Amino acid sequence: METAFDVLLKRGFVEQCTDEEGLRTLFQGKKVAFYIGFDPTAQSLHVGNLLGLMAMMHLKMQGQHPLAILGGGTAMVGDPSGKNEMRDVLTRETISRNKERIKKQLKWYLKPQEGNATIVDNAEWLLKVDLIKFLREIGSCFSVNRMLTMESYKIRLEKGLSFLEFSYQLLQAYDFWQVCQRYGCRVQMGGSDQWGNIVAGIDLIRRKEGAQAYGAVFPILTTSNGQKMGKTARGAVWLSGDILSPYEYYQYWINVDDQDVSRLLKLYTFLPLEEIEKLSLLKGEDIRLAKECLAYEATKITHGPKAAEIAQKTSRALFGQGEDYSKLPSTTINLEEIGKGIPVSSILVMTKLAKSKSEARRLIEQGGFYWEGERLKDKEFIINRSFLKGKSEFLVRCGRKKYCRVVVVEESPEEMSR
RNA sequence: GGGGAGGUGCCAGAGUGGUCAAAUGGGGCGGGCUGUAAACCCGUUGGCGUUGCCUACGAUGGUUCAAAUCCAUCCCUCCCCA
Incomplete structure (x- = not known):
C-alpha cells in the first residue's frame, strides 16, 4: 500500500x-x-x-x-x-x-x-x-x-x-x-x-x-550543471509578492533549464506524476510548453490562480502573440517632468531596470535598451513631449527579457491623492 | 593571557609609497547564436553633471607633495602555545 x-x-x-x-x-x-x-x-x-x-x-x-x-x-x-x-x-x-x-x-x-x-x-x-x-x-x-x-x-x-x-x-x-x-x-x-x-x-x-x-x-536545489538554484539577478527567488512580483516569479520558472523541468514539476507542482511524465517527453522547442505548465502551476501555488493567469497572459503577450501586457509592473511619470525632458538613463533607473545611471548608460551603449520595441542606442537621449507623440503608455525593454511599462500621467501621484 | 598570520570590489584572490577605480578567475549584466533553454563567442562590471570630479582597499587618527601600500590606536578573524 x-x-x-x-x-x-x-x-x-x-x-x-x-x-x-x-x-x-x-x-x-x-x-x-x-x-x-x-x-x-x-x-x-x-x-x-x-x-x-x-x-x-x-x-x-x-x-x-x-x-x-x-x-x-x-x-x-x-x-x-x-x-x-x-x-x-x-x-x-x-x-x-x-x-x-x-x-x-x-x-x-x-x-x-x-x-x-x-x-x-x-x-x-x-x-x-x-x-x-x-x-x-x-x-x-x-x-x-x-x-x-x-x-x-x-x-x-x-x-x-x-x-x-x-x-x-x-x-x-x-x-x-x-x-x-x-x-x-x-x-x-x-x-x-x-x-x-x-x-x-x-x-x-x-x-x-x-x-x-x-x-x-x-535535496539541495541545483541546476543540472551543478549551480545553486533559486538565484536571480535580484537575489533569492522570494515568495513574497511585494519583493518579487508574480510576473517575475512566473518568469523565473519559465527560464529554468530544460534539463531541470521534469524534476521541478515533481517538486513544485501538484500535477499527477503521469501527467508530468507526458510533459517530460516533449523535445526541443516544445519543452517550453512544459515550462509554461511549471510556471503556471508554481505561480498558482504561491500567488493564487488569478495572479498566475495574469502572469501567464503577460508573459505570453511579451514573448509571443497577444497584446495585453497591461498587468506588467509599471512606473508612472509625471507629464510635467517629461515636458522638461528626461534622459533615458533616468527612465531606466525609475523603472528599476537599472540600478544606477551609470549602469543604465552602459546598458544603452551596449544596445540593450528598447523603447516600444525599437533599439535606442544613444545614451544621452532626452525623452520629451514630442517624442511621446501623444501616447501615454510605453513598453520598455531591457536586455532580452526584462520588460517594464511606463505610464505618463497628468499629475504626480502625490497630488492626485491630495 | 603569550606568540604568529591576516582583514582588498558581489565572491575568490593579486597588489606592499605615485603609472591603482585596483591584475586574474568566478558570478552578474549587455550583445551575437537560439526556443524566453543549454553550450559557445564577443563586450562590460564603483558612483556622478563622464576627456573631469567624488567615494572606495576593517575603523579612526597620523607621516608624506602623494598611501590599499608607511606609523599609531582600536575592532574582527585564523593558526600555534596556555
Whole structure:
C-alpha cells in the first residue's frame, strides 16, 4: 500500500532519511505529526523553503498533520549549517518584523485554520530556557568531539565559528524534543544542510525518551550543471509578492533549464506524476510548453490562480502573440517632468531596470535598451513631449527579457491623492 | 593571557609609497547564436553633471607633495602555545 511517505519518495523529495522502512510504517494509516522549521532570518521565505512547504502540503493532503516551527527563538542564534561565513546577529526588532511576515506566508500555504496543520513559535519555549538547567539536562547529552566531526561544521571550523552559532544545534535538537513531548511529533524534515541538526535531535529524543524519532532531508536545489538554484539577478527567488512580483516569479520558472523541468514539476507542482511524465517527453522547442505548465502551476501555488493567469497572459503577450501586457509592473511619470525632458538613463533607473545611471548608460551603449520595441542606442537621449507623440503608455525593454511599462500621467501621484 | 598570520570590489584572490577605480578567475549584466533553454563567442562590471570630479582597499587618527601600500590606536578573524 502506498503511504504518504511514498508520495514524497516518488516525487524526489527525499535525498536522505534515517530509516526508510521505519518511516513508511510510521506513515501508514494514522496521522503523524511531522515538523519543519523556518527561521525568520529574512523578510520572506524563498523557493528553497518552498520545497519543505510543498512536502508539507502533500502530506497534509494525504491526511497527515504538518507542524511548522517558526524559529523566533532559533533566529536569535543563527544556524551556521551550510553557511561559510559568520552570520550577522539579528536584532530582536528585525526578527519580530520578519516573524509577522513569515507567519502570514506559512498560513497561506498550510492553512492551519482548516485544521490538520499547526504553526508554533519556538520562542515560546526557547526564550524561557534557564541556562544552567539547559546545560545540565541537554548539554550533557552532546559530545563536542562528535559535533566537531560533523560535515555541517567543517567549513566553519576553517573560517571561524562562534560559540553562539555552535550552540545552534543544541537548540534545534531541543526543539525536536519539545515538539515530541508537546505534539507527539517524531519526524523532522528539512533541507539537506539540516541533516546534522536533525540527527542531533533524534539522538536527544532517544536519550531523553528512549523513543525512536525519524528524519528526512530534501535535496539541495541545483541546476543540472551543478549551480545553486533559486538565484536571480535580484537575489533569492522570494515568495513574497511585494519583493518579487508574480510576473517575475512566473518568469523565473519559465527560464529554468530544460534539463531541470521534469524534476521541478515533481517538486513544485501538484500535477499527477503521469501527467508530468507526458510533459517530460516533449523535445526541443516544445519543452517550453512544459515550462509554461511549471510556471503556471508554481505561480498558482504561491500567488493564487488569478495572479498566475495574469502572469501567464503577460508573459505570453511579451514573448509571443497577444497584446495585453497591461498587468506588467509599471512606473508612472509625471507629464510635467517629461515636458522638461528626461534622459533615458533616468527612465531606466525609475523603472528599476537599472540600478544606477551609470549602469543604465552602459546598458544603452551596449544596445540593450528598447523603447516600444525599437533599439535606442544613444545614451544621452532626452525623452520629451514630442517624442511621446501623444501616447501615454510605453513598453520598455531591457536586455532580452526584462520588460517594464511606463505610464505618463497628468499629475504626480502625490497630488492626485491630495 | 603569550606568540604568529591576516582583514582588498558581489565572491575568490593579486597588489606592499605615485603609472591603482585596483591584475586574474568566478558570478552578474549587455550583445551575437537560439526556443524566453543549454553550450559557445564577443563586450562590460564603483558612483556622478563622464576627456573631469567624488567615494572606495576593517575603523579612526597620523607621516608624506602623494598611501590599499608607511606609523599609531582600536575592532574582527585564523593558526600555534596556555
